[in-house]
Amino acid sequence: MRITLKDCAEIIGRYNSFLILTHASPDGDTLGSAFALKKALEKLGKTSQVVCNDEIPQKYSFLWEGTDNDEIKYEAIIAVDIADRNLLGEKFNGIYGDRVMLAIDHHLSHRDYAENTYVCDKAATAENIYGLINELGIEIDSGIATCIYCGMATDTGCFLFTNTTPDTHRIAAELMEKGADFAIVNKKMFETKTMSYLKLEQMALATVQTYFDGKCAIMHITQDMFRESNSNEGECDGIASLPRKIEGVQIGITVREKPNGAFKVSIRTVEPYDAAKICALFGGGGHNRAAGCEFICSLEDTKKALLKAVEAEII
Numbered sequence: 001m002r003i004t005l006k007d008c009a010e011i012i013g014r015y016n017s018f019l020i021l022t023h024a025s026p027d028g029d030t031l032g033s034a035f036a037l038k039k040a041l042e043k044l045g046k047t048s049q050v051v052c053n054d055e056i057p058q059k060y061s062f063l064w065e066g067t068d069n070d071e072i073k074y075e076a077i078i079a080v081d082i083a084d085r086n087l088l089g090e091k092f093n094g095i096y097g098d099r100v101m102l103a104i105d106h107h108l109s110h111r112d113y114a115e116n117t118y119v120c121d122k123a124a125t126a127e128n129i130y131g132l133i134n135e136l137g138i139e140i141d142s143g144i145a146t147c148i149y150c151g152m153a154t155d156t157g158c159f160l161f162t163n164t165t166p167d168t169h170r171i172a173a174e175l176m177e178k179g180a181d182f183a184i185v186n187k188k189m190f191e192t193k194t195m196s197y198l199k200l201e202q203m204a205l206a207t208v209q210t211y212f213d214g215k216c217a218i219m220h221i222t223q224d225m226f227r228e229s230n231s232n233e234g235e236c237d238g239i240a241s242l243p244r245k246i247e248g249v250q251i252g253i254t255v256r257e258k259p260n261g262a263f264k265v266s267i268r269t270v271e272p273y274d275a276a277k278i279c280a281l282f283g284g285g286g287h288n289r290a291a292g293c294e295f296i297c298s299l300e301d302t303k304k305a306l307l308k309a310v311e312a313e314i315i
């Protein structure tokens with residue numbers, strides 16, 4: 001059932017302990033949202049634990065500073081920033097997929113799996129968590145502010161993408177006033193790259209090919225490249241934005257081989273091209289300018305299918 005923010009606050013009021021689920025291959029929005037909520041719930045005397053199907057990269061450790069994340073007994077399960085139960089990851093989908101009591105998300109492509117769902121088209125789920133925390137009447141302290149800021153900065157590409165609104169900036173400004181550690185967040189999220197990541201980026205860039213008069217660019221990353229560069233999934237959040245950075249490219253595609261041999265596709269577009277529409281053709285989804293889908297076939301066939309879909313859009 002779709003519910004309002006007020007209903008979310010009311011539901012949270014009914015329980016004392018929560019398991020908070022984040023999506024697989026966790027990013028700054030799912031984690032920032034989860035830890036902001038956890039810290040806020042603590043202020044109400046409620047306990048919670050944030051969990052993820054995949055290992056949480058160490059670069060996010062600032063999010064759980066000042067709070068412990070020990071295993072607890074919980075009464076209800078909340079999912080944040082998870083548009084589809086498959087995005088929980090295989091193991092978590094099996095365990096929790098049909099037991100989620102409340103899903104809080106910002107993807108309009110959200111496919112309902114929870115008992116109660118709140119989806120509002122904001123730049124980040126963290127922006128919806130900000131709304132919820134206000135609805136709950138909880139004072140935002142510097143720890144909560146840092147977590148929300150991290151989510152919003154992540155999903156707006158540091159306030160660069162077109163999903164950034166005047167409201168996004170107003171909330172970010174308020175978070176700064178509340179003591180959000182924005183310099184640390186931005187340095188860790190957008191400035192610092194490991195040498196292994198930069199090596200991977202170099203290999204990935206060498207695979208870029210352009211199509212349709214340079215309007216579409218495709219780049220791929222294989223498991224061999226991960227091995228050779230000594231990089232890993234956890235440190236390449238932003239890599240999918242590279243093809244669209246090329247001058248003239250309107251549809252940028254990144255094809256990433258997963259350990260099981262499937263190909264995870266990320267599409268980034270500029271107006272008027274709809275990334276979610278293209279990904280929906282292949283069972284995926286997301287936002288207008290950023291979306292994803294998955295293929296279980298060869299790299300060559302994956303690219304062929306994508307180019308065919310892009311061709312239909314571009315011409």
Ligand SMILES: [Mn+2]
Binds near residue numbers: 029124155
């Ligand atoms: Mn998000």
